[in-house]
Amino acid sequence: MQTGTSVIIHPSPIIQQGIKSILLSRNISITEILNEIPEFVVVSQWKDMLILADKRFGDELTKHARILKKNGNTVIGIFTGEIIHAKDTIFDDMICIDDNMDHLLSKINGYLFRVTGTKSDSQLSVRETEILKMVAQGFSNKQIAVQLFLSIHTVITHRKNITSKLGIKSIPGLTLYAALNNLVDFQR
Amino acid sequence: MQTGTSVIIHPSPIIQQGIKSILLSRNISITEILNEIPEFVVVSQWKDMLILADKRFGDELTKHARILKKNGNTVIGIFTGEIIHAKDTIFDDMICIDDNMDHLLSKINGYLFRVTGTKSDSQLSVRETEILKMVAQGFSNKQIAVQLFLSIHTVITHRKNITSKLGIKSIPGLTLYAALNNLVDFQR
DNA sequence: GATAAAATACCAACATATTGGGATTGTCCG
């Protein structure tokens, strides 16, 4: 399920939460959310991570450049406000607050491509995802079968595979998983 | 349970998600998330709302100043970057990206103070809320009964009342309702 | 062409949820 892990370093709680939510929607887990650059001991433990840090920490981060590179991390700088692209060699890439979703996701996918070698996809098949979506929308197995022109047995089989793949047994659990992964509309 | 409703108007998905998450943590539901100021018809329907809008929409918002005031809305401007506090009369208050959580919450609490006197609280009783929470966490009626030292019949009765009060019949629907209303932990 | 995975379908037994009743006890408030 997990395709990558990340660390967010930014003093603003709005940015922290905003980035967190976008990463989770792409199935990237968040290891730490920090307000500042931590000590070397902590930094040196990050491996193959996506590190999103406030651009203003550029200098401080540069001190850890060697270990970050060595451990295969991807470091992305976050701009707020003025778009002055100073050449910080520490950042592999940059995102700006005003970037639209497509732009943000393309940067994130760049990271995923580096870590996984493939596009970020869940372990669920297309059909399974389709059925999970409908489960989270409250449809019964019978209703799903009718709507997808399947036998109810097939739906049940798919659901068995979904629960065993995800390790989530309850319907509420599947629902929250679907909501977290943007399979169902969560707004209102 | 609901203490307030809000609208977020900002082009940046990071800001959108960040503010959303902070509002939900304060039990304020989000009616709409918009990239731009919508048409008058839409704006005129907002009542007793917390409206968080990009400061750059100040001028456009001013056009709707009369109806917004009349309907008892609270309008908060969002600064990104440069802290140039131009005097936009439309904004009742301002928040800045770099504000810490305490600062943000104090602004939000200001709004809550204004509305909670007029708003009616949740239609669910304490016991019903407690049970809804457990349903959304995936507990069966039997498990809930054991944990709360109740008969399973009582749990079923409560659930009947919950579904009839909320008008939500499916477990996934109840789960999403609970997640939206911060009864269950939604992030990870 | 063999192998793996996905998608499809079925059965039986058991577990849980839903629905539509009915009923008692307390508390708060007009």
Place this chain on the structure above:
DNA sequence: CGGACAATCCCAATATGTTGGTATTTTATC
């Protein structure tokens, strides 16, 4: 006092989900 409501409990019938099997066909990949 009486009404409204919250909280508790019970039953029976039906619907739906879960579990643990087996099995065929198609599609993709090496």
